[in-house]
Amino acid sequence: xKRLILVISLIIICxxxxxxxxxxxxxxxxxMAIDKSDDGYEVSMLISNSPKSSExxxxxxxxxxxxxxxxxxxxxxGLISPKELYIGHLSILIIxxxxxxxxxxxxxxxxxxxxxxxxxxxxxxxxxxxxxxVLSITSPLTDxxxxxxxxxxxxxxxxxxxxxxxDFNTLLYKLVNKxxxxxxxxxxxxxxxxxxVKESNMETNKPASYIKLTNQAxxxxxxxxxxxxxxxxxxxxIINDKIHEMYIKVKCDNxxxxxxxxxxxxxxxxxxxxDVTLNTTGKASISEITCDIDLTxxxxxxRIENKVNNKIQDLExxxxxxxxxxxxxxxxxxxxxxxxxxxxYNKIKDYDKFYKNIKFKSNVDIKINTxxxxxxxxxxxxxxRYEEDN
Amino acid sequence: MRxxxxxxxxxxxxxxxxxxxxxxxxRIITNNNIKIGYVYLESVTSDDKVSEFLNKSIIGKNTQxxxxxxxxxxxxxxxxxxxxxxxxFYYLSSGFTVIFIDNYDMCITVETRMSLDRGVxxxxxxxxxxxxxDSFTENNAINLGLIRKRIKDENLIFDEVKVGKRTKTKxxxxxxxxxxxxxxxxxxxxxxxxxxxxxxxxxxYVREFLRDQSSTVFPGMISTERPDLACTSLLDGKxxxxxxxxxxxxIMPGLFIDYFHSPEDNYEKPINASFxxxxxxxxxxxxxxxxxxxxxxxxxxxxxxxDELLISLALQRDGVPFPTALEILIFVIVFEILRQADxxxxxxxxxxxxxxxxxxxxxxxxxxxxxxxxxxxxVAVTSICELVFYDVxxxxxxxxxxxxxxxxxxxxxxxxxxxxxxxxxxxxxxxxSLDIPYLTPISPLSTTxxxxxxxxxxxxxxxxRAKYLTRNIKRMVSHEKTNTSN
Numbered sequence: 001x002k003r004l005i006l007v008i009s010l011i012i013i014c015x016x017x018x019x020x021x022x023x024x025x026x027x028x029x030x031x032m033a034i035d036k037s038d039d040g041y042e043v044s045m046l047i048s049n050s051p052k053s054s055e056x057x058x059x060x061x062x063x064x065x066x067x068x069x070x071x072x073x074x075x076x077x078g079l080i081s082p083k084e085l086y087i088g089h090l091s092i093l094i095i096x097x098x099x100x101x102x103x104x105x106x107x108x109x110x111x112x113x114x115x116x117x118x119x120x121x122x123x124x125x126x127x128x129x130x131x132x133x134v135l136s137i138t139s140p141l142t143d144x145x146x147x148x149x150x151x152x153x154x155x156x157x158x159x160x161x162x163x164x165x166x167d168f169n170t171l172l173y174k175l176v177n178k179x180x181x182x183x184x185x186x187x188x189x190x191x192x193x194x195x196x197v198k199e200s201n202m203e204t205n206k207p208a209s210y211i212k213l214t215n216q217a218x219x220x221x222x223x224x225x226x227x228x229x230x231x232x233x234x235x236x237x238i239i240n241d242k243i244h245e246m247y248i249k250v251k252c253d254n255x256x257x258x259x260x261x262x263x264x265x266x267x268x269x270x271x272x273x274x275d276v277t278l279n280t281t282g283k284a285s286i287s288e289i290t291c292d293i294d295l296t297x298x299x300x301x302x303r304i305e306n307k308v309n310n311k312i313q314d315l316e317x318x319x320x321x322x323x324x325x326x327x328x329x330x331x332x333x334x335x336x337x338x339x340x341x342x343x344x345y346n347k348i349k350d351y352d353k354f355y356k357n358i359k360f361k362s363n364v365d366i367k368i369n370t371x372x373x374x375x376x377x378x379x380x381x382x383x384x385r386y387e388e389d390n
Numbered sequence: 391m392r393x394x395x396x397x398x399x400x401x402x403x404x405x406x407x408x409x410x411x412x413x414x415x416x417r418i419i420t421n422n423n424i425k426i427g428y429v430y431l432e433s434v435t436s437d438d439k440v441s442e443f444l445n446k447s448i449i450g451k452n453t454q455x456x457x458x459x460x461x462x463x464x465x466x467x468x469x470x471x472x473x474x475x476x477x478x479f480y481y482l483s484s485g486f487t488v489i490f491i492d493n494y495d496m497c498i499t500v501e502t503r504m505s506l507d508r509g510v511x512x513x514x515x516x517x518x519x520x521x522x523x524d525s526f527t528e529n530n531a532i533n534l535g536l537i538r539k540r541i542k543d544e545n546l547i548f549d550e551v552k553v554g555k556r557t558k559t560k561x562x563x564x565x566x567x568x569x570x571x572x573x574x575x576x577x578x579x580x581x582x583x584x585x586x587x588x589x590x591x592x593x594x595y596v597r598e599f600l601r602d603q604s605s606t607v608f609p610g611m612i613s614t615e616r617p618d619l620a621c622t623s624l625l626d627g628k629x630x631x632x633x634x635x636x637x638x639x640x641i642m643p644g645l646f647i648d649y650f651h652s653p654e655d656n657y658e659k660p661i662n663a664s665f666x667x668x669x670x671x672x673x674x675x676x677x678x679x680x681x682x683x684x685x686x687x688x689x690x691x692x693x694x695x696x697d698e699l700l701i702s703l704a705l706q707r708d709g710v711p712f713p714t715a716l717e718i719l720i721f722v723i724v725f726e727i728l729r730q731a732d733x734x735x736x737x738x739x740x741x742x743x744x745x746x747x748x749x750x751x752x753x754x755x756x757x758x759x760x761x762x763x764x765x766x767x768x769v770a771v772t773s774i775c776e777l778v779f780y781d782v783x784x785x786x787x788x789x790x791x792x793x794x795x796x797x798x799x800x801x802x803x804x805x806x807x808x809x810x811x812x813x814x815x816x817x818x819x820x821x822x823s824l825d826i827p828y829l830t831p832i833s834p835l836s837t838t839x840x841x842x843x844x845x846x847x848x849x850x851x852x853x854x855r856a857k858y859l860t861r862n863i864k865r866m867v868s869h870e871k872t873n874t875s876n
Contacts, residue, residue, distance in 0.1 A: 001605050007813060008797060020803075022714060023688045023700075024707035030697060049704040088693040089700055118693060 026086035031149065033094040033131035034107050037066045041099070041107070043073035044132040045085060062136050070110040088116040091150045093123045093168070094187065096131040100217065100224035105175070111168065119168045122153050125217050127186035127227065134187045137211050152213060153185060161246030162233035163213050175222055179334025179345075182219035183236055186227070187211050220328040228322055235319025238312060239278060239331050241266045247287065250307040255291030259284040259308055261366060270336050272344070274354065278362040280312060285370040301368050309364040320360050327352040391475045393495045397427035400490045400497070403475060404429050404482070419448055424456060430487040430502060439502040440487055448489070457494045468501030480558055507532065513615050516780045518654040525615040526637040530560050533632050533639065536617040537564055541624060549575075551582040553596070557589040560634040561596060564620075569627045569855070569862050574824050578629055578642060593633040593640050600631070600642065602822050607790045609783035610823040611644040619653040626842075627860030629824075643823035643859075645830055647843045649784040650674070655846055664845040670778050677775035678788055678814075681718045682795035682807050684768050688714045690803025706762040715800040717761055721769040722793070724751060729773075830858050838863070 031046035044064035065076025078085060093111070095104060111117050126134040134149070153165045163185050166174075174182040191209025215233040217224050228236060237243045245262045264282035271277070286295070286304070293300050323330050333355070338345040348354050394400050401416050408414060411431075418427040426448050430440060447463040461469065472478065473496050478488060485503030510532060513525035526533045534548055545567040553561050561582055565575050578600065585599045593613060601610045614620060615637045620630045623641045631640040641648075650670040655663035687695055688703065695703065710717060728747050735743060755761050772792065779785050791814060798810035821828035831839020839856040841847045854863045 004794070004813075008794070020689055022707070023692055023704045024710065026692070026704060028701055028704055030701070048701045049708070086692070089697050091697055116693065 021084070025084055027081045027083035028089055029085055029087050030089055030091050031094070031135050032087070032090055032092070033064075033096070033126070033135040034070065034099055035096045035131050036098045036102075040066065040068035041070055041073050042066045042132065043070055043077065044135055045074070045077055045081075045087075046135050047081065047085075062132065064132055070107060074110070086116070087111075087114065088118060090117060090121040092153070093121055094126050094131040094134050094149070095123070095184075096126050097128070097186070097217070097224060099131075100125055100184075100219075103222045105222040108168075108172070108175075112172070119172075122150050122165055122167050123171050123184060124149070124153060124166075125184050125186040125224070127188045127214055127217075129187075129189045129193070133189055133193050134211055137189060137193070137209060149187070149211065152211070160230075160234075161237055161243050162215055162230050164216070164237050164240070164242040174332075177335055179329060179336075179338050179351075180332035181221070181328040181330045183216045183228075183240075183330050184219070184224075186214045186217055188214045218322070218326065218328055218330055220326060225326050225328065226322070228319070231315055232318045232322045235315040235317070235322075236330060238264070238266055238280060239268070239316055239319055241268075244282075248284070248308050248311050250304065250311050252289075252291040252293055252304075252307070255289070257286065257291065257293070257304055257307075258288040259304070259366075259368065260287050261308075264366075268331070268333070268336060270333060270340060272341060274333075274337060274357075275359040275361065276331075276333055278316060278360065280316070280362065280364045280366075282366050284308060284366050284368045286368065305366055305368055308366045308368075312364045312366065313362050316360075316362050316364075324356050327355050329355055333358060393473060393475050393490070393497055395493055395495055397425045397490045397492050400475070401427055401429055404478065404488075407479060421449065421456075425492040426456075426460070426489065427491075428487050428489045429482065431482050431485075434483060434485040434504055434506065435487060435502050436485075436504040443502070444487060444489070444500065457491055457496065457498075460489065460491070461498050464498070464500055466500050466502075470499045472497050472499060483558075510536065515782075516614060516616055516619075516653070518652065521654055521657045522616075522618045524617060526617060526620075526632075526639055528635050528637060530562065530632065530634040533617075533637075534562060534564070537621060537624070537630070537632075540617060540621045541566070545569075546624070549579055551579060553582060553585050553587070554590040555586075555588050557591065559590040561590070562632040564624060564630040564632060566624050566627075569625070569860050570629060571627065571860060574629060574642075577824065578631065582631075590633060592636040593631065593638045596631060596633055597640055600640070602824070606817065606821050607787040608646070608818070608821060608828070609644055609649075609781065609787065610642075610821065610828075612641040612648055612781065613638045613783070614641065614653075615639070616653050618656075622653070622656060627855055627862070643826050645823060645826060645843075646818060646821075646828050647831065647839075649779060649781050651843070652780065660846050660848050664847075667845065673775035673778040674788070677772045678792050679795060679807070679811075680772050680775075681722060681768055681792060682799040682810070684764075685715045685718055685796055686799035686803045686807045689800070694804075703762075703764055706764050709759050710762050710765075711760070714765075715796060717765045718768065718796060719793070721761060721765055722772070722796075725769055725773050726789070826858055831856065 026049075027045075027047045028049045029045040030048045033044040033046075035042040035044070042064055043066075044062050047061045047063060063077045063080045065073045065078075065080065067073035067076050074085065090111075095107060099107060125131075153163065164183070166182075166184055171182065171184075174180050188211070189209055190212050193209060214227075215230055216228045216236055218226050218228055218236075234246065237246075244264045245260065246264065247258055247260050249256050249258050251257075261282045261284040264280065266278055266280045269277050269279075284305075289295075293304075295301065319330075329335075329351075334345070334351060394403070397418060401418070405411075405414055405416075413431045413433040414429065415432045415435075416427060416429040418425055420426075428440075428444060428448070443465045447465065448460060461471065470481075472481070472488075478497075481488060481499045485501065486499040487502045489498040489500065491497075507527055507529040510524050510527055512523045516525075524536065526536060538546065543566060547565055547567050549563045549565075551561045551563070552558050563575065563578055563582065581600055582596070585596070587595065587599075590596060597609075597611060597613070611631075612619075612623070620639055620641060624630055629642045631642065633639070650667050652666070655666065658666075688707070692700055707714070712720065728743070728751070732740075732743055732747075752766055756763050756766065776785055776788055779788070795807065795810050795814075798806035800806070802809065819827065819829050819833060827834060830836060831843060836856060836858055838854045839858060841852065842856050846852075853865055855865050857863055
């Protein structure tokens with residue numbers, strides 16, 4: 001018992017309650033946006049625990065501050081916010097494209113230094129709009145804006161195939177490592193910004209404005225150099241093995257066939273000369289047919305498979321051409337080459353030139369294993385018996 | 391001191407040592423000029439028995455060799471002959487009647503005890519759904535009987551020690567000779583004999599003398615009012631200490647794992663019993679650590695809490711005037727007060743208690759902004775989990791350590807919590823009960839112990855007793871599996 005009292009008194013003496021703080025003294029920032037201002041940066045924070053209204057669970061506030069450095073700008077927010085700013089629960093960081101064009105290294109420095117910040121928040125760009133506005137738009141479907149952005153980014157990864165969510169850790173990995181360049185997703189605002197930030201935007205069933213995910217931006221070192229289009233974005237994601245499910249639309253005689261691929265997987269290998277082989281495999285199922293084709297014939301399935309393979313090859317080629325055009329190694333070929341042949345890699349003087357001369361060979365093998373519920377298109381079965389399914 | 395040869399002197403002596411207490415009754419009968427006198431205390435003696443058995447056998451007896459004549463003709467099986475006056479008052483207090491006869495320096499004591507006990511009733515503090523319902527009573531003989539009728543083995547032994555200078559309480563040590571470690575029995579009996587105290591009124595008195603070390607809040611022995619639990623423990627090789635005048639018996643050794651058991655475990659299906667035991671362990675962890683973890687996370691390490699929960703917590707905390715730790719401590723103490731009030735209040739005022747507890751302290755306190763709803767949830771969860779244990783001593787120990795944990799978390803956050811956990815486990819492993827480490831069978835590891843006590847495996851497969859409790863480990867009479875009927 002005496003020893004116990006000693007231990008307890010030691011706990012009290014030895015610490016002095018360092019970093020003790022009550023939760024309700026924090027202003028919890030869940031989103032952060034970085035814009036350019038006249039003399040430096042404008043940093044906006046989305047504070048999620050403002051108990052303004054008693055009826056709704058969550059109401060949010062966006063505070064912004066300006067400064068020559070990010071830290072300065074954040075301390076500027078400290079003057080506005082009545083509570084201590086807490087960035088341990090940041091879920092998304094949005095950087096405006098104008099900042100990204102000048103380089104993002106100096107922007108990220110602060111978040112890496114700060115011991116309380118988690119390193120697994122998502123990072124995205126805002127295209128053509130201020131990052132602050134993207135942060136402010138409310139959505140009727142989710143409770144608070146930053147959550148809207150983060151879930152949007154995370155969940156859409158699987159649908160279109162043009163999005164790939166990148167968190168802070170991955171971003172640092174791609175920035176710091178030689179031989180691999182960065183791609184980031186962008187948000188655009190559709191509609192009127194002024195109405196979108198109002199709380200009424202959450203209440204209507206036809207929001208005045210909303211944010212939309214757009215294509216990927218490609219970086220050279222830490223600077224934004226170009227935006228890819230949709231097909232190029234999809235190609236990038238296929239080569240980087242970022243997506244495992246996506247839809248592919250191919251033309252047939254007088255219409256289209258849409259297939260859903262799943263278990264899509266791409267393996268890259270590089271040989272001694274630096275030439276790259278891409279092996280893409282996967283399975284697919286037919287989702288929609290708007291042309292005359294008889295799926296009961298195996299040869300027709302084979303034809304569709306070939307078309308899908310060609311389409312994927314085409315997407316990959318588009319992405320490769322884009323990266324070669326700006327000589328930015330978004331696929332991490334340099335890193336792979338370095339890992340396999342470090343001596344040869346170290347002798348390369350002009351890597352950009354070397355990269356432009358790399359030959360890409362792509363093999364695609366997609367198997368269609370289910371052809372959907374019906375074997376023939378609706379047009380073809382017209383006139384035959386169809387029993388009503390109650 | 392020898393007994394006087396004259397009856398009057400003896401009776402005067404007895405009246406004198408008790409200063410003419412009002413409940414002393416004496417009568418002198420002259421039978422053929424030989425004085426025969428008897429004395430008893432009417433407060434503990436049945437008058438009917440005295441009149442029925444004694445008077446008949448005393449009055450009108452042949453004067454020749456009158457002493458043995460009377461002794462032989464009393465219709466009672468409980469007769470002792472005494473030669474000393476020293477111990478006489480113990481007999482009188484126990485409800486005996488003492489007969490003195492002129493010219494004999496001996497006396498006869500006859501048992502004429504009045505029944506001052508309630509009968510065997512249902513166990514109130516350890517109710518179970520399925521299983522025997524009887525419980526120990528305040529009467530030592532009945533208590534011994536409740537054990538004897540369950541274990542009809544000649545090796546079941548009751549050793550009696552009288553403890554307490556003034557109360558002279560009977561303390562019985564029960565054990566099964568060929569199972570129990572005899573070293574432990576000797577140790578317990580020696581300790582009982584060396585107790586120097588004026589009075590023993592409950593087994594709680596004895597417990598403090600029997601324990602191996604005094605510096606821990608954790609109980610070193612189980613106290614129960616259930617005879618079935620006592621008998622299970624006897625069969626496992628433990629020692630049961632029964633104290634007169636209390637329904638609570640002590641079972642030694644009481645190891646940590648024993649407090650996660652319920653007598654019911656033995657009557658249920660093995661898988662259910664094992665599940666319930668694991669559930670109780672989970673409850674133990676929850677009840678001891680949840681308030682401390684809450685304080686640590688809320689005040690030092692909010693990074694660990696998921697986003698949406700954190701925001702919800704921050705909003706709930708908003709406007710509460712007290713720091714988190716104080717808020718939790720206040721509510722833990724308020725709950726203890728409520729419980730104390732509930733335990734000792736008569737059932738008539740129960741509904742008033744409910745209203746105060748549920749409405750005023752819960753809902754109204756939240757609406758008034760004194761506490762956050764989450765704090766009430768935390769305290770409620772801890773308190774509910776605490777009630778899973780039926781042993782009051784265990785609940786007290788848990789309550790003590792919970793507050794230590796909260797204080798450690800208050801000053802050091804998660805680091806404080808973890809270091810407190812280290813101290814806690816170290817403390818637990820340093821306890822011994824009858825030379826058996828407290829955390830057995832987990833540390834030191836004992837597979838039979840785990841099969842028996844951490845889980846409960848099928849009784850058909852439970853061949854052995856735990857090695858650390860007994861040397862006679864074979865539980866089954868024959869190990870051979872024989873294909874009986876079918």
